[in-house]
Amino acid sequence: MLASTTQDPALAAATTAAEIDALTAGATFGAALRATPEFTALLGTGKALDADPIARAAIHAYNEKREDLRVEAAMNLMTQEQTDELGRLLEAMHEVPSVIAYVAATAAFGALCRETSTVISGLIGIDFAANSRSGGCCGG
């Protein structure tokens, strides 16, 4: 919680109360988001993904190859064959039905959240999305 800069106890109490109101409203808003069909779909597709051995194998294969090539990718040193192989594994992963469903559910819920963020930014007069992580939009 932000420290109040005022020395007036009544004003300090009001400041704290207003901050608590805003934080409580945040929790209420989070609960409302959790109750959306989009979030329910995300949870459901996530569970289905975890239970699907084909999806898990495809994800594992892609992640393993990506990790193997992490240094080459970071230094822009990947050969065409390596790029093609990573691309094939990514494509194979994205062809698994449970992955397709999870990716779609993630995109739908992300879009919903970004839309709510636009509403909030309009009300507060500052970009909420860009300022809602410590250290700026990229965290830190």
Add this chain to the structure above:
Amino acid sequence: MLSTEIHEAAIEFGRSLRGAPALAAYRAAEAALDANPDAQALMADLRRFQQASIEAQQRGETPAPETTEALRRCQADVRANDVIMAHLRATSDVKAFLPLAATEVSQALGTDYAKLIAPTSC
């Protein structure tokens, strides 16, 4: 298209945020800066000198002494300008407060709301 429920919940949260002291102070500081052309010009000078200094360093050069001196003078002027300093402090406070509010959302949601709404460059 947001459902009525979630749109209203977002509006309620936004209104509560708007009423928080950090946001109120930020709006007041923003208005004061907007109404003060001298402060705006000083900030523009500061950015210009900072940029010149950065560009010189990126070229592997030492910034010219007159650039360094102009930057130093400009920094001193900014530090002495109440409107700018109030704006900088208010901005810092609001950037500290909004992540707290986003964390409350994330905790109730069970996943990182701030990450979901982050600009795609992040």
